Ligand code: CTP
């Protein structure tokens with residue numbers, strides 16, 4: 001009996017294909033002088049390669065789109081060629097833009113049609129565990145249009161009136177209840193149509209993709225993040241990232 005003669009069934013949600021867009025086009029000003037942040041190394045391997053491996057480690061992810069520094073696409077392509085990556089994953093490299101938002105949009109523009117779920121993951125979070133990636137994908141497959149991994153805060157947060165001159169004392173306006181606050185990480189996961197619509201319609205400064213989807217009035221949900229998904233932002237974060245890698249090697253018995 002040929003396949004064509006079987007009665008057609010609705011596709012299970014698990015058949016939805018997932019792509020990851022990795023914005024890696026930032027300069028890394030807060031990290032100090034040097035190569036673009038995503039190309040800086042952790043234990044000798046570029047941060048971007050760690051991030052690509054972290055996303056490609058998920059069996060759900062079949063395509064990774066890397067958004068390279070505007071003039072760095074050829075260099076990023078050769079980096080991907082030079083490092084071992086899973087065979088079952090496809091890779092694309094596109095040049096990025098002036099803002100993170102623009103870089104993500106350029107990554108979305110490069111997505112082939114047959115992907116229904118999109119993860120957006122900062123190259124600056126190179127050590128995100130695969131379990132966190134899988135939890136985000138699962139929540140989108142379960143029907144959430146937008147999913148963010150997040151952690152409770154250790155510090156109390158104050159809302160202030162920002163100082164007119166650097167270093168001036170800043171008046172405190174409010175103290176939000178800490179137990180209700182979450183620090184959000186990536187990968188953030190989306191129904192592709194919803195994320196594309198957000199990038200087409202929302203203007204103005206936003207610091208994450210889920211924030212744009214919130215502005216559309218769509219439901220955004222939080223799943224548990226992980227302390228190893230922290231963002232490498234300042235020089236001390238490089239020390240922490242290398243310490244995490246050293247601990248992993250020890251635990252893996254190398
Ligand atoms: N990013 C990007 N395109 C930009 C700016 C940022 O793709 N024009 C990416 C960065 O490469 C990073 C992620 O967005 O992976 C999160 O941004 P951030 O941590 O702020 O990185 P940078 O912008 O590079 O750092 P800084 O703000 O210190 O310059």
Ligand code: MG
Pocket residue numbers: 026
């Ligand atoms: Mg930045």
